[in-house]
Amino acid sequence: MATLYTYPDYWRSYPVLIAAQYSGVQLNVISGPPEFEPQAGCRTDHFLSKFPLGKVPAFEGENGFLIHESNAIAHYVGTDALRGSGPKDYALVQQWVSYADGELVPSVANWVYPTLGATAYNKQASEKAQTALRGALSFLNEHLQTRTFLVGERVSLADITVVCALLLLYKQVLDPSLREPFSNVTRWFCTCVHQPQFSAVLGEVKLCEKAAQCQVKKDVKTPKKPEQKTEEEADATEEAMAAEPKAKDPFAALPQSPFVLDEFKRQYSNEDPQTVALPHFWEHFDRDGWSLWYAEYKYPNELGEVFMSSNLIAGMFQRLERLRKNGFASVALFGKDGDSSISGVWLFRGQQLAFELCDDWKVDYGSYSWRKLDPDSEECKTLVKEYLCWEGEFKHVGKPFNQGKIFK
Numbered sequence: 001m002a003t004l005y006t007y008p009d010y011w012r013s014y015p016v017l018i019a020a021q022y023s024g025v026q027l028n029v030i031s032g033p034p035e036f037e038p039q040a041g042c043r044t045d046h047f048l049s050k051f052p053l054g055k056v057p058a059f060e061g062e063n064g065f066l067i068h069e070s071n072a073i074a075h076y077v078g079t080d081a082l083r084g085s086g087p088k089d090y091a092l093v094q095q096w097v098s099y100a101d102g103e104l105v106p107s108v109a110n111w112v113y114p115t116l117g118a119t120a121y122n123k124q125a126s127e128k129a130q131t132a133l134r135g136a137l138s139f140l141n142e143h144l145q146t147r148t149f150l151v152g153e154r155v156s157l158a159d160i161t162v163v164c165a166l167l168l169l170y171k172q173v174l175d176p177s178l179r180e181p182f183s184n185v186t187r188w189f190c191t192c193v194h195q196p197q198f199s200a201v202l203g204e205v206k207l208c209e210k211a212a213q214c215q216v217k218k219d220v221k222t223p224k225k226p227e228q229k230t231e232e233e234a235d236a237t238e239e240a241m242a243a244e245p246k247a248k249d250p251f252a253a254l255p256q257s258p259f260v261l262d263e264f265k266r267q268y269s270n271e272d273p274q275t276v277a278l279p280h281f282w283e284h285f286d287r288d289g290w291s292l293w294y295a296e297y298k299y300p301n302e303l304g305e306v307f308m309s310s311n312l313i314a315g316m317f318q319r320l321e322r323l324r325k326n327g328f329a330s331v332a333l334f335g336k337d338g339d340s341s342i343s344g345v346w347l348f349r350g351q352q353l354a355f356e357l358c359d360d361w362k363v364d365y366g367s368y369s370w371r372k373l374d375p376d377s378e379e380c381k382t383l384v385k386e387y388l389c390w391e392g393e394f395k396h397v398g399k400p401f402n403q404g405k406i407f408k
Contacts, residue, residue: 009322012057015164031321053068104162115172200312257290259285273389292380300342306403320361322361327348
C-alpha cells in the first residue's frame, strides 16, 4: 500500500486524499511516530533519507516511487479524468492549480491565520489580503457564471485544489454578507464539498455564519513594517500551525500504561502478525489501561460497490487522525458488490469508547454498533486473530473476506 506522510488534519494533504478517493488508491496515512514526528518539528532519519527536504505531504509508492508537494502527489494518485481530457483541458487544470497557489493561498493565509492565532495580526497586510481575495473571487465568480465545474463537465484536480485553498476562508471568515457578491463561487464550492469523495475527507463543511476576528496583541510597543513572507517562512508557519496541538488531549487524565502502542504497531508493521505481532500483543496487553471493541456497520443494505465501501472505511480513518496515538483498528470488508458488510476490531486507550471523548471523532461512529470485548474470552482472541491476520473462518459474518484496512 502507498504511504502518505503528513501532519494530522493538514489542509495541504486534502487534495491528495480527495484525489485518492476518486481513483480508489489506498493510502496508508502516517502522521505520527515512530516513522514520523510532527510535534517536535523534526523528522526521523528514516524519513529524511527518503525526503531530504523534510517537507510534507510526502508520498512513497508501493514501487518505491518518492515524491513531495501536494499538487504533484494529487496529480500522481488521481485519475486521467481528474487531470483533464486532452491537452487543452490538461492545461486549464494546471492553470487553476497555479491560480490556487499563487492568487488564493497567500492571501487566505494573511487574512485567516491571524484569526486562528497562528500568526501575528497586521492591519495593513490583512486589508491588502482581503482586497486581493475580492478580486480573485470576482474573477472566479464570473468564470462560474455558466459552469458547474472549473474545467469540463465534471470534477477535476482544478476543483479539488481551489476548493481546498478556499476551505479555511469559507469556514472562518467568509460570512453570508461577504459571500453575497460571489454566489456562483459559493454554489460551486457547496456542490464540490457535498460530493462523496470530498465529504469522505473533509467531513461536513459548515460555512461561516460570523466572521472570526483577528487577535490583536495590545502589548506590542513598536509596530513592525509589514513584509511579504518568503515561501520558506510561509511553509514554516503552516507547518507550525498544523503541528500545534489544537485541543486538550482527551486521554491526558488517564494513568500511565505499561503497554506501548507504538511498539506493537512496529511489530505489526514489520513482522509476521500471527507468529510475532499477536504473541507480543497478548504478552504486553494492559487490560486495565486499554480496551478492545467489536464494531459492525449498521446499514449493510445501503452498501453498493466494493470500492465505495472501501472508501467509506478510509474516510472514517482519515477523520480520526488525532486518535492514532491512542487507538488501533483492523476493519474488514466482506462480500461483493451489492452484498457486503463491514466490521472490525478496535483497540482504545482506557475503558471508555474513545469516540465519546471528542466531538470531532463522532462523525462516523454512530453508523456502527459497538460491543466491548472481554480480552480473556476465546471469542475476543479469535476475533483479534482473524481481523489482524485477515484470515480465518469469520463465522459471525457469513460472507467471504474481501479486503481490510488498518488504522494505526
